[in-house]
Every structure is written in C-alpha cells, then in structure tokens.
Amino acid sequence: MIYQFLIISEENSVTTITINKPESLNALNKQIIEELSMAFSELEKSKSCRVIILTGEGQKSFVAGADIKEFSDFGSSNAENLARTGQENLFNKIENLRKPVIAAVNGFALGGGLELAMCCHIRYASENAKLGLPEVTLGLIPGYGGTQRLPKLVGKGLANEMIFSAKMISADKAKSIGLVNDVFSSETLLDECKNLAKMIARNSPLAIEKAIKAVNLYDTDKGYETEIKSFGELFDLDDKKEGVNAFLEKRKPYF
Known part of the structure; x- marks a missing residue:
C-alpha cells in the first residue's frame, strides 16, 4: 500500500515505520492516524514481519503533538469522537498488537506523540529527546490515553506532576522514572532499536x-x-x- 506520510521498510523480519512530515515535526493529523492504523493492521497480518519499530523522520522530533488546527473549532461531541476514534483505531490497537512494537523516540515526544510512544511495548530514546504532556496549557487534558498509561509507567504522583505542570522532561529523566527503557545518541538510536528487534525476532x-x-x-x-x-x-x-x-x-x- 502507498502511504503519503509513512515510510515503511523491512529487514530481517523487522519492519520500521517512519512518520514522514518533518516540516510539522511529524505532528499527528487525522490522515497520519488513519495511515498508521492501516499500516499496523497490515503488519499484524504479515508473515514476514515479527517486530515493528516506530519512529519519526529526522533527528528533531518523534511526534511533536497533534495538529491543533484540525480540532481548534470542535465542540464537545466532535472532540469526544476524535479521542474515542483515535484510541480505538490506533493507540489501543498498538498496545494490544500481537507483535512487539518498539518506539524510537528521536526528539520531541509531546502530547499525542508521547501518548503514541507510551502505547508501544518498549521505548528507546535519543539523548536530545524531550517528553511531556502539555495539554493543560491549551485548556485540555490528554485525550489519547495519556492519563491512563503514564501513571502505569511512572506512578500516579509523577504522572500528576507531568500532566498538571505541562513541563517537558529530558531523556535521562524519562529513563530514571521508567518512562523510557534506555537512552542512546541520535546517531545510534535506530541501530540500537534494530539490535533489540533482531533479538526479539529470534524468539517464538x-x-x-x-x-x-x-x-x-x-x-x-x-x-x-x-x-x-x-x-x-x-x-x-x-x-x-x-x-x-x-x-x-x-x-x-x-x-
């Protein structure tokens, strides 16, 4: 299948999905969410794919949040439908996928971007990564599972601190609180993810x-x-x- 905003490659049973919209720091929009949903569905059925790596194009950003322009004029009904559809069609799908998904967090992972990383089974980050949930600065709360997955990963107190303050944390801080598994240089991040994926792919x-x-x-x-x-x-x-x-x-x- 041809995707407008995704680059998909496969090597040794490991498939890499790259979100390719660097001019907006790979911000999520409706089409990217739909394309990701279709890609994960296809890869779950693929006999050749055993492990999936999800990353963003470039070294600045994994996913720097959602495209705010898409929902700036929404009312409550449209907003609820946006959150429900996104969670059911993509975020929950990734979390419950039958194949392991590794997030290669190569830069900013903010808002929906951090929520996307959190629904992956494993997270590796680059040294320049910045992670946070800034939704309250917009008068909102996380809508793609952030209030549920973050406490499970780092505990209720730290989750409250991050969500209420909207502050960004460094990759090293994220590792220290269990939000990411490990931290690597920008140059080696994807290789480290692939090395782990190859180890996983050898198993049942x-x-x-x-x-x-x-x-x-x-x-x-x-x-x-x-x-x-x-x-x-x-x-x-x-x-x-x-x-x-x-x-x-x-x-x-x-x-």
Missing part, C-alpha cells in the same frame, strides 16, 4: 503474542489467570515443541 512469535496479552493485564484481576491459561495453551503448540527440542539437542531453535 506465539509465546511473545501470549506474553503481550498477559503483561497488558498485569494490573487487573485477569492477569494471573491469563498467564496460567496462556502457559498451558503453549504446551500444545509447535513453537514450544521446537524450543524444548532445540534446548535438549543443544542447538538454536527455528521458529
């Missing part, structure tokens, strides 16, 4: 799919039961048989 895709589902339920009353059932279900699948046989035969598994 069926097991990873089950792990994503279980981890996403860690803070609910369904978490332990999901883990137990998934653990049992995997014993009847070919990936478990191949993994165990490879271990016993002292060779690498082929999934």
Whole structure:
C-alpha cells in the first residue's frame, strides 16, 4: 500500500515505520492516524514481519503533538469522537498488537506523540529527546490515553506532576522514572532499536503474542489467570515443541 506520510521498510523480519512530515515535526493529523492504523493492521497480518519499530523522520522530533488546527473549532461531541476514534483505531490497537512494537523516540515526544510512544511495548530514546504532556496549557487534558498509561509507567504522583505542570522532561529523566527503557545518541538510536528487534525476532512469535496479552493485564484481576491459561495453551503448540527440542539437542531453535 502507498502511504503519503509513512515510510515503511523491512529487514530481517523487522519492519520500521517512519512518520514522514518533518516540516510539522511529524505532528499527528487525522490522515497520519488513519495511515498508521492501516499500516499496523497490515503488519499484524504479515508473515514476514515479527517486530515493528516506530519512529519519526529526522533527528528533531518523534511526534511533536497533534495538529491543533484540525480540532481548534470542535465542540464537545466532535472532540469526544476524535479521542474515542483515535484510541480505538490506533493507540489501543498498538498496545494490544500481537507483535512487539518498539518506539524510537528521536526528539520531541509531546502530547499525542508521547501518548503514541507510551502505547508501544518498549521505548528507546535519543539523548536530545524531550517528553511531556502539555495539554493543560491549551485548556485540555490528554485525550489519547495519556492519563491512563503514564501513571502505569511512572506512578500516579509523577504522572500528576507531568500532566498538571505541562513541563517537558529530558531523556535521562524519562529513563530514571521508567518512562523510557534506555537512552542512546541520535546517531545510534535506530541501530540500537534494530539490535533489540533482531533479538526479539529470534524468539517464538506465539509465546511473545501470549506474553503481550498477559503483561497488558498485569494490573487487573485477569492477569494471573491469563498467564496460567496462556502457559498451558503453549504446551500444545509447535513453537514450544521446537524450543524444548532445540534446548535438549543443544542447538538454536527455528521458529
């Protein structure tokens, strides 16, 4: 499929999606959200793709928020529909995707950009990255899951501090509070993401799919039961048989 604002490339079972609108610092608009939704749906069905990396074009910005002009004249009904549609069609889709998604946060990740990074399963950031949720400066609150995902990642107190103050934090601060997994130079960020993706891609895709589902339920009353059932279900699948046989035969598994 041809996309206007996305560049998609694949290498060794790892697919990289680059949001390509650098003149607006890759700000999210309705079309980019729709294109991302379609791209993730296609990649989830792809037999060749095992891991996805999501990043922004250039070294200045991952995604510097949403395109405010698109909703500046909205009323409450349109605004609620915007948030609901975006969450259901993209942000929740990424979080619950059957394949791991790594965010390569290469610069500004503000507002909807930080919300987009937070719904990915893993976040690596460049040293120049700045992260924040500035919505209250517009008289708004985060609308793409920021009030829910940020507390889960950094705790309620720090989430309140970031949301209420609208301040940006550095990549190093983000790492120290658990908002990003690690920090690298701008020049090496994507390579580090690809190295991690290659490690993940060597493992059982069926097991990873089950792990994503279980981890996403860690803070609910369904978490332990999901883990137990998934653990049992995997014993009847070919990936478990191949993994165990490879271990016993002292060779690498082929999934």
